[in-house]
Amino acid sequence: MSQAELDKSIEIITRTEELADKILVNKQELTVMDRRRQETREALRLIEKSDEPKVWITIGSMLVKMKRAQAIQLLKKDQEQINQQINLIYSEQKILVNKHRDVEFKAPFSGTNIKPLDRKEFDALKASLPML
Amino acid sequence: MAETEKIEVRDITRIERIGAHSHIRGLGLDDVLEARAVSQGMVGQKDARRAAGVVVQMVREGKIAGRCILLAGEPSTGKTAIAVGMAQALGTETPFTSMSGSEIYSLEMSKTEALSQALRKSIGVRIKEETEIIEGEVVEIQIERPATGTGQKVGKVTLKTTEMETNYDLGNKIIECFMKEKIQAGDVITIDKASGKVNKLGRSFTRARDYDATGAQTRFVQCPEGELQKRKEVVHTVTLHEIDVINSRTHGFLALFSGDTGEIKQEVREQINNKVLEWREEGKAEINPGVLFIDEVHMLDIECFSFLNRALESDMAPVVVMATNRGITRIRGTNYRSPHGIPIDLLDRMIIIRTVPYTEKEVKEILKIRCEEEDCIMHPDALTILTRIATDTSLRYAIQLITTANLVCRRRKATEVNTEDVKKVYSLFLDENRSSKILKEYQDDYMFSEITENEEDGTAAAAACGAKRRVETGDGDAQPMDH
Numbered sequence: 001m002s003q004a005e006l007d008k009s010i011e012i013i014t015r016t017e018e019l020a021d022k023i024l025v026n027k028q029e030l031t032v033m034d035r036r037r038q039e040t041r042e043a044l045r046l047i048e049k050s051d052e053p054k055v056w057i058t059i060g061s062m063l064v065k066m067k068r069a070q071a072i073q074l075l076k077k078d079q080e081q082i083n084q085q086i087n088l089i090y091s092e093q094k095i096l097v098n099k100h101r102d103v104e105f106k107a108p109f110s111g112t113n114i115k116p117l118d119r120k121e122f123d124a125l126k127a128s129l130p131m132l
Numbered sequence: 133m134a135e136t137e138k139i140e141v142r143d144i145t146r147i148e149r150i151g152a153h154s155h156i157r158g159l160g161l162d163d164v165l166e167a168r169a170v171s172q173g174m175v176g177q178k179d180a181r182r183a184a185g186v187v188v189q190m191v192r193e194g195k196i197a198g199r200c201i202l203l204a205g206e207p208s209t210g211k212t213a214i215a216v217g218m219a220q221a222l223g224t225e226t227p228f229t230s231m232s233g234s235e236i237y238s239l240e241m242s243k244t245e246a247l248s249q250a251l252r253k254s255i256g257v258r259i260k261e262e263t264e265i266i267e268g269e270v271v272e273i274q275i276e277r278p279a280t281g282t283g284q285k286v287g288k289v290t291l292k293t294t295e296m297e298t299n300y301d302l303g304n305k306i307i308e309c310f311m312k313e314k315i316q317a318g319d320v321i322t323i324d325k326a327s328g329k330v331n332k333l334g335r336s337f338t339r340a341r342d343y344d345a346t347g348a349q350t351r352f353v354q355c356p357e358g359e360l361q362k363r364k365e366v367v368h369t370v371t372l373h374e375i376d377v378i379n380s381r382t383h384g385f386l387a388l389f390s391g392d393t394g395e396i397k398q399e400v401r402e403q404i405n406n407k408v409l410e411w412r413e414e415g416k417a418e419i420n421p422g423v424l425f426i427d428e429v430h431m432l433d434i435e436c437f438s439f440l441n442r443a444l445e446s447d448m449a450p451v452v453v454m455a456t457n458r459g460i461t462r463i464r465g466t467n468y469r470s471p472h473g474i475p476i477d478l479l480d481r482m483i484i485i486r487t488v489p490y491t492e493k494e495v496k497e498i499l500k501i502r503c504e505e506e507d508c509i510m511h512p513d514a515l516t517i518l519t520r521i522a523t524d525t526s527l528r529y530a531i532q533l534i535t536t537a538n539l540v541c542r543r544r545k546a547t548e549v550n551t552e553d554v555k556k557v558y559s560l561f562l563d564e565n566r567s568s569k570i571l572k573e574y575q576d577d578y579m580f581s582e583i584t585e586n587e588e589d590g591t592a593a594a595a596a597c598g599a600k601r602r603v604e605t606g607d608g609d610a611q612p613m614d615h
Contacts, residue, residue, distance in 0.1 A: 027358065031295050034359030038298035045301060090363060110225060111367030115415045116262035119326060125259075128378040129370065 019100040026093050037082045044075045155505040159217040161185045174217055176494035177210050183485045184214050188221045191451050197421055198449035204456055204472055205487030208527040211455040215425045227256040227371055227422030233431030244439045245395050251443055252373040254450035256420035257408055261366045264325040268293050269336045269355045272317050275307055293356045320353050375404050405448055421450045429454035430473030433465035437478050495522045502531050508538040510549045517554050525563040533557050
């Protein structure tokens with residue numbers, strides 16, 4: 001193979017590997033985010049079930065005792081933030097995967113640009129079309 | 133998680149009955165759409181295959197609607213084979229409807245209705261379903277029933293994946309779902325967050341050794357990886373015909389009065405078109421036009437052709453591929469003759485692909501592929517004789533001889549078909565030429581014999597009469613012009 005072809009091959013391989021790496025990192029991110037989401041949810045449930053006026057809550061690596069209402073507010077804000085982050089990662093993933101497929105000269109996976117149907121619309125279709 | 137890996141589920145052990153075109157896996161074209169000599173089950177016929185490849189590209193891009201393509205050629209030149217190859221090349225995503233011209237003559241519905249339905253079956257609509265599901269392996273379930281016997285149950289379930297673990301408090305309804313599915317520790321389950329449905333995927337491999345004997349239905353799956361709460365997006369393709377049917381079904385007691393004729397009203401169809409276009413504007417759906425293949429298109433009559441003229445002009449029209457082997461014939465429903473039995477104004481809108489008869493080398497290749505497909509080992513000399521027979525009589529007759537020769541060879545407890553077997557089978561089963569020669573000789577001995585001096589009518593009458601046949605023919609299509 002000539003030098004130009006070798007260079008081109010290396011360039012294509014570097015690009016695909018970069019993108020693939022980013023995709024895998026995002027996948028790990030999602031697991032971490034989901035763990036945080038579940039922990040926040042568990043914490044919220046425990047606080048809502050208990051009756052104490054003041055509860056222990058970890059912020060970072062500190063244990064802080066604060067009023068119940070405040071703690072609930074903090075946890076809820078955390079939940080919203082985590083959900084936003086997760087949505088962001090999902091949309092990023094789709095773009096990255098399509099870019100990766102593009103660099104490998106494959107078509108973007110079908111249905112990329114379709115917005116999902118409402119639950120009601122889809123349930124109506126599913127009820128009449130058993131194959132769905 | 134949105135699909136980063138495509139999971140393909142394929143049946144490895146699927147027993148198929150071997151059909152006439154089951155050896156075809158695609159069109160056998162390379163990256164620049166040039167036809168390879170022998171590839172994917174297709175042999176020769178390079179120009180027609182290349183043209184078919186261009187059509188497949190056209191359909192894949194999906195921007196051109198309502199084009200009409202005609203595959204015309206002598207009998208046994210691979211027209212249906214090319215259509216099967218196109219279907220395989222398009223893949224399972226694109227709707228490919230295949231029908232024969234005579235299928236529209238049904239007593240249940242009118243011809244134009246049958247055609248409309250066939251046209252609508254070839255247009256797909258892609259929609260997406262998005263759900264959040266919780267997928268994990270059950271570590272433990274705790275259900276507390278109130279001591280009084282009445283009242284709500286409360287429960288707690290701990291789910292894990294390979295990377296994380298969490299627990300959920302369960303309400304009464306979902307506890308009932310759990311008990312209905314008989315979920316225990318070690319089962320891998322999915323819970324749909326929006327609908328609350330619980331689905332058991334199987335038992336985890338790590339718990340396979342718990343019991344010595346498990347039920348017959350027990351499936352073992354791997355413990356899920358990654359996050360517990362995933363977002364699942366599934367893309368479905370529905371055809372327009374299916375949506376039509378849902379919306380036109382008369383429900384309840386109205387059906388008793390109006391009766392289900394099977395015909396779908398035009399207003400319903402227009403409403404569906406508008407709705408699908410609306411979804412497309414909102415970005416909720418993609419239209420995926422496919423291919424409608426009409427074989428033996430000379431069987432359609434003049435009304436159908438006029439209907440097709442108009443239907444192809446709508447913007448929800450698929451690509452129509454037709455095939456015929458008739459020459460200048462009468463158009464059904466009229467007394468006029470026209471090329472291929474199709475009116476000239478429809479022919480004008482079509483692009484015509486011609487298929488030519490095969491050369492001897494190509495015939496040999498095809499017979500080799502069929503031998504492989506039908507699991508028959510043939511000696512090269514036998515193959516040569518078979519090729520001679522194919523060029524003298526017809527390709528189809530030779531293909532029929534393959535399996536019969538195989539059976540004869542197995543009867544003498546050998547594995548390879550040799551020339552003797554082929555000669556034996558050739559003498560046992562007649563082809564069309566020999567059969568009609570015999571008929572002409574012994575015409576007086578057959579019942580209702582009406583052989584006239586006219587050549588054309590002679591062979592047609594030979595097919596018509598024949599209550600008593602001296603020797604049974606192996607192939608059933610002893611007709612002058614068959615595909």
